[in-house]
Amino acid sequence: MSGSGQTGRIGEALAEPLVARLVDERDEPIAGQTISFVVTSGGGSAFAGAGTTNSDGYVRERWTLGMTTAEPQKVEARMVDSGTGEARVLAEFTATALPGPAVGLRVAPSSPSTGPAGGTATLAVEVLDAHGNRVPDVQVGWERVTADATPAAATSVSGADGVARMDWALSGTIGTAGAAATLGQVRASLSISIMPGPGVRFEHVVTELVGGAPGGKPAVAPNFRVFDAFGHATSTDVTLTVLEGGGHLALEGNPTRATVRTTSLGWLVEDACVPGSCNPLQGNSYWVLGPTPGRNVLAATLANGEEIRFTTYAQAPMAAFARRDDGQPNGWIDWERDVLTFRVHACQTDTSFRRTLQVGDRISEIVFRQGIPYFDAPVHLEATPCHWVAQVDVTGLPPPWTVTLRAEDAGNASSTETVKVARCTDNRIQLCPVP
Incomplete structure (x- = not known):
C-alpha cells in the first residue's frame, strides 16, 4: 500500500x-x-x-x-x-x-465580551478561507475604534489554530470599548464592556457597632461598600474572619472564616454568598457573637490586603439602650422655631421602654407599652426600626446646648449619653459638636 x-x-x-x-x-x-x-x-x-x-x-x-x-x-x-x-x-x-487562501475574519468564541477597568483583555479573531476553514500563519491588523482600549501592537499572526490574538489595555472608564481586526479590505468589529475592576478599598464603614447578647447578633451588622482603583463600586470577593470573642459567621457549618462576594453595587448585603456553595448571608445579621460577655472583633479583607475591623461587645441582655446615630450629633436646628431636632438610635429587646431627650429643663419623651408608642412631647418614630426623632423647644436657652439621651426599660435598666452642640459657624441649620 x-x-x-x-x-x-x-x-x-x-x-x-x-x-x-x-x-x-x-x-x-x-x-x-x-x-x-x-x-x-x-x-x-x-x-x-x-x-x-x-x-x-x-x-x-x-x-x-x-x-x-x-x-x-x-x-x-x-x-x-x-x-x-x-x-x-x-x-x-x-x-x-x-485550508485555502485567507479571505475573511470572524470574532472567535474565545474573545471576551467583558474586561476589568484598568486591566487587559485578549481579543481574538478567526482567519478564514472561502469555505470557513481557519487559516494559520496569516498577519492580521488591529485598530482602535474608541479611546477606551489600546492594542499592544499593530499586527499579530494567526497561530496553528488559525486564531489571531491581541492584548488590549483597557481604560478606567466604565462603558463599551470598540476595536477592529483587518485583513486587507476585510474588517471585523469587536467590542468589550469595561466593568469595575477588583476591589481595593472600603467605604461607608462604621467600625464601632452596637452590641448584642452573648451568642446573639449585633443590633447593627457590619456593612460596607467596596470600590475599585478607579472609584467604581464593584462586585468582588471579601474574606470575613472572626478574630476575637469566640463567635462565628451565620453560614453553613458556623465557620469563623469565609469568603463572600459583594453585590454589583459593591455592598455586602443579604444576597452576598460563599463562592461555589453560595450560602446566603442570613439577612444582614451574619455575625454571631461569642457565648460570653466581652469584646468581639470581625475583620473584612480584600485580595490586595486592605482590611477593616469591626468591634462590638457581647453583653448581658438589656431592654433599652441609646446612642447617637453613627457617633455624631446628627441633628439640626429649625431656625424659625428654635427647635432642636435629633435622630436617635434606640433599639429594644422588650416591648415596654422609655426614651427621653433633655436639653436643660426641656424634655421630650416617648414611652412604649406592649409595643405601642405613647407621646408625651413632639416625638415620633421613623420608618426604619431602632430610630426615632425627638424635638425640644429651646426658645430662651442660649447655645451651646447640653443634650442628654436616656433609655430605660420596664425593669429600670438604663443607658445615658450626653453631647454638647451648637449652631455650626455660618450654618443656620446644622448642629456641630462642642468640646
Missing part, C-alpha cells in the same frame, strides 16, 4: 495515487479482483470509485480531498470475497487537508 499520509489543499487532487496490492496467503498476487475506494471522512471523492487488480495484484485510484480541515480525510479500499461473500476492508488511506 502507498499514497497514504499525503498533504494537499482542500478541493484538490493529491499528487500521488492511492495504491493497494491484493495477495493470497502465500503472498502471491491476486489478479482480476474488483476493489472499491470509499471516502469515509472529510467529504472528498475518489475519481473512479473502483478498479480491478492487475497481474501483479495492484490497483490504483486518484483521491480529491474534501473542502474541510475540521475533520480527518480518509478513504478505505474494500472488496467482497467472491467465494464467501465476506465484506473486507483491505486498507485505510489518510491525508492532511490544508
